[in-house]
Amino acid sequence: MNERATTVEGVRRTNLAEVLRLVHHSGPRSRAVITAETGLNRSTVSDLVGRLVEAGLVEEHEPDPTRRVGRPSPVVAPSLDVVAIGVNPEIDAVEIGAVSLGGAVRERIRIPVERPGVADVVGIVTRVVQDWQDGALRGGRIEGVGLAVPGLVRAADGLVRLAPHLDWRDADIAGPLAASLGLSVVVGNDASLGARAERLFGAAREHEDVVYLNGGASGIGGGLILHGMLIGGVGGYAGEWGQTAASVADPADRRAEGGVLEDEVNRARLVQVAGLAAPEDAELRTALAATSVDAVAAEVARQRRILTATLGNAVNVLNPAMIVLGGFLGILRELDPAAFDDEVRRRALAASAEQLEISAAALGADRLLIGAADAAFERLLADPLG
Known part of the structure; x- marks a missing residue:
């Protein structure tokens, strides 16, 4: 040629x-x-x-x-017939979704399992995808699989260096899953992929400078988008907001001596004080909004104080146009959005906060699956006929 x-x-x-x-x-x-x-x-x-x-x-x-x-x-x-599979392994379940081009979730399933290992996830995902290929996705085209893992994922090769709540260390899940399904597999940090989804399809799609924090059963992660680009850092580990020191102004608010943000702003503490057992976010939101129990209100107020202080620091350092809160962090804000937003602005420099918007994640429970699937589509998007 x-x-x-x-x-x-x-x-x-x-x-x-x-x-x-x-x-x-x-x-x-x-x-x-x-x-x-x-x-x-x-x-x-x-x-x-x-x-x-x-x-x-x-x-x-x-x-x-x-x-x-x-x-x-x-x-x-x-085409809705071209899909990628998004997967989010958590400490109590494996969530799997078939996401079409355009970001629409065609199929979705949550398989309860306690602290799934790599072999558990490979087996569960393989069974679900094969069932879909024989049924709901028959005649369609699966481009690949994206995994949103709650932990540190090395950008170079997708190795899960550490997912402490799953007890994964230097875990290769991409290789075994690709071999089992015969599909390409990409792996990323769950919160970074959530940030990607919200930037492309959700609350932050009109903004180029975004701070995203996601709160789940495994703790708090996050993503940072500057000038429209997702910032991963030299190894791909950027955005670990949950491991930063908690901003606790009143010693009476501290629950974990020497603890980090995710020890203090913690989903499990909310679930426990609300008297629930393994709720999904919608159930937790309803319970927290409806309760009149003083202990529940006090715990919500305590976590909001610490979270707003953390976000005020983020505003001062990064001057974002938008903060997006996913998972239970979005719930904490939604219980009184105006007061929450005012407190974040009070904690920040006035000039840094004057253009700031704050929002709950628009994609709800689908955000991680959509972000993971979008990463799996990347090869197709780069060379559609390759």
Whole structure:
């Protein structure tokens, strides 16, 4: 192949990737809108969309007839038959979702299991995916698997260096799962993948400077997005908010001497004081909002004080446009959003907080599965016809 042909094909691959990524992350849009947003000419967009349709990656639909002005172009939408599998192993369950291009969760299941090991997760995911291939996803195309792990994940190869609540140390789960399913597997930190999902599909999609904190059964993790880029650090371990020193102004608020943030702002403490047994977030939210028990109110207030102080520090250091709170951290805010947001701003410099927005994660319980699946789609998005 001559150099010119190679260059032309390289440009075409780049343009195909740009169109597919646009439709995947930003939703269905007409050819005319794609032309405007990419800066490509109409004939090029027509050719690119045709190729993506032939590959089964997008579909074209007639535009809404009630909104016709002039001659409308067809609407290009991501194919719901192309999916990636998102997996989130936690200390009490393994959650698995089939997420289509465009970020829609087609199938979802939660398998209760106490502190699953690598072999447990491989076995559970393999059985679920094979069942889906024979049933709900029959005839579809699975691009790969993404795992959102509550721990330190080495960016270079996906090795789980430490997931203390699962008791995983230097654990390779990508290799065994890829061998079992015959699919490519990527592994990342759960909170970083949650940040990715909220930035692309959720509460933070209009913002480029975002602090994301996720609170789950395994503790508190987080992600940091600056100028639209997810910051991983030199090894991929950035965002471990839960391991920072807790901001406890009143010694009476401390429950774990020498403890870190996730020891003090802690889901298990809320569950215990509310008298619940292994609740999902929706049940916990309902219980905390409905109770009039003084001990519950006191524990909620204590955790909110420590969390708002931590977020005030984050605002001063990073000056984000938005803070997104996932899991039980979102619940703590939602019990009185106005007071919570005012306290974060009070704890921060006025100039740093003047453009700040604070929100609960918009994707709810699906955020980690969507983020993990999006990471699994990355190879396809980079080279759609590769």
